[in-house]
Amino acid sequence: GAGVSQTPSNKVTEKGKYVELRCDPISGHTALYWYRQSLGQGPEFLIYFQGTGAADDSGLPNDRFFAVRPEGSVSTLKIQRTERGDSAVYLCASSPGPSYEQYFGPGTRLTVT
């Protein structure tokens, strides 16, 4: 079956601009996670949704970052007033529920110039 999909695959934006990153999880997976990964590091947790609600958003670095999952399927990560330090690969993962195996999408490479 289809895996996790993410769009766009690459995004280049100027400092100060707003960006939206989209994630479409595996069908039937109720849990959805956002991570970001910098070069040479492991993925760093941002936010976790169980259904439509954010069950854990403690990884969001500041209030410029926000994510939604209005219908319990597709999720959008929104970044306002982007900074060069936001440049990273943003990864989305889904799982049948918490504590189960998480499957990652291909990621969105965000570059802030």
Next chain:
Amino acid sequence: QKEVEQNSGPLSVPEGAIASLNCTYSDRVSQSFFWYRQYSGKSPELIMSIYSNGDKEDGRFTAQLNKASQYVSLLIRDSQPSDSATYLCAVNGADRGSTLGRLYFGRGTQLTVWP
């Protein structure tokens, strides 16, 4: 805050050898452990999960868990050049049924298998 430590490597082994990758974690309540493989420029791919003490085998891969020592390892038998990648150890602090789903990752160990 959970800490997950891995030897960053690089680890280099000849084709056909056993590659041994190690990981330690700081939180004794951690219950779920995962190994991901990440090729350069790609996203992490789940290759093993382990929840109970002991060994779990899947093809050429064996995961070993020792909760008393807070240690998890991955053995790759008959290593192939196609196994060359970064291997990420991940830990989840939640029991099954809990709402805490986040994973804590190590920095990864880069493995090179040379022909």
